[in-house]
Amino acid sequence: xxxxxxxxxxxxxxxxxxxxxxxxxxxxxxxxxxxxxxxxxxxxxxxxxxxxxxxxxxxxxxxxxxxxxxxxxxxxxxxxxxxxxxxxxxxxxxxxxxxxxxxxxxxxxxxxxxxxxxxxxxxxxxxxxxxxxxxxxxxxxxxxxxxxxxxxxxxxxxxxxxxxxxxxxxxxxxxxxxxxxxxxxxxxxxxxxxxxxxxxxxxxxxxxxxxxxxxxxxxxxxxxxxxxxxxxxxxxxxxxxxxxxxxxxxxxxxxxxxxxxxxxxxxxxxxxxxxxxxxxxxxxxxxxxxxxxxxxxxxxxxxxxxxxxxxxxxxxxxxxxxxxxxxxxxxxxxxxx
Amino acid sequence: xxxxxxxxxxxxxxxxxxxxxxxxxxxxxxxxxxxxxxxxxxxxxxxxxxxxxxxxxxxxxxxxxxxxxxxxxxxxxxxxxxxxxxxxxxxxxxxxxxxxxxxxxxxxxxxxxxxxxxxxxxxxxxxxxxxxxxxxxxxxxxxxxxxxxxxxxxxxxxxxxxxxxxxxxxxxxxxxxxxxxxxxxxxxxxxxxxxxxxxxxxxxxxxxxxxxxxxxxxxxxxxxxxxxxxxxxxxxxxxxxxxxxxxxxxxxxxxxxxxxxxxxxxxxxxxxxxxxxxxxxxxxxxxxxxxxxxxxxxxxxxxxxxxxxxxxxxxxxxxxxxxxxxxxxxxxxxxxxxxx
Numbered sequence: 307x308x309x310x311x312x313x314x315x316x317x318x319x320x321x322x323x324x325x326x327x328x329x330x331x332x333x334x335x336x337x338x339x340x341x342x343x344x345x346x347x348x349x350x351x352x353x354x355x356x357x358x359x360x361x362x363x364x365x366x367x368x369x370x371x372x373x374x375x376x377x378x379x380x381x382x383x384x385x386x387x388x389x390x391x392x393x394x395x396x397x398x399x400x401x402x403x404x405x406x407x408x409x410x411x412x413x414x415x416x417x418x419x420x421x422x423x424x425x426x427x428x429x430x431x432x433x434x435x436x437x438x439x440x441x442x443x444x445x446x447x448x449x450x451x452x453x454x455x456x457x458x459x460x461x462x463x464x465x466x467x468x469x470x471x472x473x474x475x476x477x478x479x480x481x482x483x484x485x486x487x488x489x490x491x492x493x494x495x496x497x498x499x500x501x502x503x504x505x506x507x508x509x510x511x512x513x514x515x516x517x518x519x520x521x522x523x524x525x526x527x528x529x530x531x532x533x534x535x536x537x538x539x540x541x542x543x544x545x546x547x548x549x550x551x552x553x554x555x556x557x558x559x560x561x562x563x564x565x566x567x568x569x570x571x572x573x574x575x576x577x578x579x580x581x582x583x584x585x586x587x588x589x590x591x592x593x594x595x596x597x598x599x600x601x602x603x604x605x606x607x608x609x610x611x612x613x614x615x616x617x618x619x620x621x622x623x624x625x626x627x628x629x630x631x632x633x634x635x636x637x638x639x640x641x642x643x
Numbered sequence: 644x645x646x647x648x649x650x651x652x653x654x655x656x657x658x659x660x661x662x663x664x665x666x667x668x669x670x671x672x673x674x675x676x677x678x679x680x681x682x683x684x685x686x687x688x689x690x691x692x693x694x695x696x697x698x699x700x701x702x703x704x705x706x707x708x709x710x711x712x713x714x715x716x717x718x719x720x721x722x723x724x725x726x727x728x729x730x731x732x733x734x735x736x737x738x739x740x741x742x743x744x745x746x747x748x749x750x751x752x753x754x755x756x757x758x759x760x761x762x763x764x765x766x767x768x769x770x771x772x773x774x775x776x777x778x779x780x781x782x783x784x785x786x787x788x789x790x791x792x793x794x795x796x797x798x799x800x801x802x803x804x805x806x807x808x809x810x811x812x813x814x815x816x817x818x819x820x821x822x823x824x825x826x827x828x829x830x831x832x833x834x835x836x837x838x839x840x841x842x843x844x845x846x847x848x849x850x851x852x853x854x855x856x857x858x859x860x861x862x863x864x865x866x867x868x869x870x871x872x873x874x875x876x877x878x879x880x881x882x883x884x885x886x887x888x889x890x891x892x893x894x895x896x897x898x899x900x901x902x903x904x905x906x907x908x909x910x911x912x913x914x915x916x917x918x919x920x921x922x923x924x925x926x927x928x929x930x931x932x933x934x935x936x937x938x939x940x941x942x943x944x945x946x947x948x949x950x951x952x953x954x955x956x957x958x959x960x961x962x963x964x965x966x967x968x969x970x971x972x973x974x975x976x977x978x979x980x981x982x983x
Contacts (some may be wrong), residue, residue, distance in 0.1 A: 573878060
């Protein structure tokens with residue numbers, strides 16, 4: 307394929323300076339997303355999913371610093387762009403749905419006005435037409451009685467409705483890339499299904515590329531065509547969804563799948579992952595940050611991680627990957643951490 | 644099977660002021676006391692039993708009254724109507740404040756949602772676990788220390804962590820503290836309010852296994868409140884599904900999730916993402932839930948969002964009807980019954 311991806315992140319490294327030392331939050335993170343494609347960034351808390359998104363959006367905490375890497379969006383390197391360039395791209399070309407709609411929305415501005423603000427700033431909509439269009443946006447995201455709801459403040463709406471407003475704001479300017487950071491945590495499963503349907507349908511309609519950040523492997527599997535598994539600031543595996551579930555190559559991915567409750571028939575079948583994330587402030591972090599928890603560690607793990615073959619569709623950062631063995635044959639590792 | 648907890652016709656209503664504004668203010672002024680104000684029916688006529696050693700799951704969306712029900716039967720709040728019997732004791736007549744010093748207080752204990760928020764930040768792990776023992780068991784000195792250390796060991800909490808404060812503990816360790824302080828006084832019934840919602844999958848598995856082991860060791864009954872159906876399915880014997888203050892379906896966990904009879908349960912089960920399954924079966928809830936403020940007693944609570952809604956649902960509220968081990972509150976439950 308010769309089509310350039312919508313967003314291509316290459317070798318992204320991010321550090322945070324803290325009193326306790328430098329936290330190497332991300333190291334050589336690479337992935338890309340094409341037009342109309344939905345990829346999922348999956349990992350436990352602290353794995354660097356959100357930091358990746360914030361770095362790409364240029365909204366890292368002041369203590370954070372991008373120490374290496376590029377994020378090519380069109381012809382623009384987002385990581386090297388000037389603030390004014392970024393301001394034009396953000397909201398118009400790249401939009402983000404944040405984790406907690408209640409804190410992300412402005413609490414003292416009616417939701418209709420908040421959507422209108424984005425339309426005026428990024429959507430080339432005349433000021434006088436914006437309120438009416440904002441109501442149309444609310445209708446499009448499935449809010450009943452949008453004329454009345456446009457005047458409501460965020461605290462007057464339920465979590466699911468606030469999330470819909472966030473989606474309306476994100477999609478107001480018809481962006482070409484959408485980053486959804488845990489859009490459904492804290493929502494009920496029924497609402498989650500409706501919101502995810504909505505995001506998927508709108509993404510399809512607008513031909514958007516979507517990066518979907520979640521800790522829920524099952525949800526990621528259902529909603530994305532490719533999954534990028536992260537662990538302690540590394541991308542450990544990057545594969546098409548189906549292939550990842552059928553033949554996980556990285557030991558961590560396999561453990562993660564085995565720990566997901568819906569894959570098991572009984573509690574005894576569920577496997578837990580021994581150990582915890584390494585302290586990212588340590589100076590002597592091993593090249594493979596999983597190696598200290600890994601049941602498949604070999605001597606080769608002490609050398610730098612293998613470079614992925616260019617153009618490979620299934621990338622794994624491991625010296626001793628699992629062979630393509632069916633899931634059912636793996637024995638769950640017993641542990642009591 | 645001996646009954647441990649018998650909850651009969653429990654209701655809890657909260658009066659609401661009707662919001663800000665002149666009209667509401669006038670209405671409040673001329674209303675004849677609290678009785679005349681509009682009321683939120685948080686829990687409406689709920690009955691169920693928990694047997695000794697049984698694990699019962701309680702599922703439903705946020706705002707359906709799960710937490711109110713749980714607070715009522717752990718006697719943290721008073722019920723408006725109905726009875727709660729624990730063994731031979733009738734608990735609902737005692738005011739919550741009086742019950743706090745009752746010798747039977749220790750028999751129902753609760754594990755709260757996020758141990759990081761529910762444990763006193765100025766208490767060390769030791770104090771957190773020791774507090775109920777001091778208050779309910781009058782333990783002190785060496786006896787107390789020994790008991791706290793024994794409980795911590797049972798919950799897999801290393802003893803050197805007992806001097807730490809909640810913010811110095813990881814999520815999984817905090818969850819263990821929350822469990823340890825609840826089981827320290829040897830309760831008969833442990834109420835777990837989403838104990839793993841704040842945890843990562845890998846830690847969640849460990850905590851769920853811990854809960855299962857503790858249950859086997861001490862023969863406690865669990866009431867497990869959660870909206871994560873895949874966890875409920877693994878841990879629970881029986882499940883209760885709540886919608887807007889009412890129990891709409893109950894039965895053995897496996898058969899409820901295999902063959903949900905109530906349209907709400909069907910939508911709930913269909914909404915759970917599963918590995919390797921595309922969201923093909925699009926059974927989705929549309930519309931907004933009904934308001935819990937003074938709901939019409941003759942209309943089914945689920946009417947506004949139901950896929951199977953018919954005129955009958957507007958005329959009479961369906962009662963909870965029994966079908967063998969199952970019970971469903973739907974006029975059309977027969978349509979969904981598995982063919983024999």
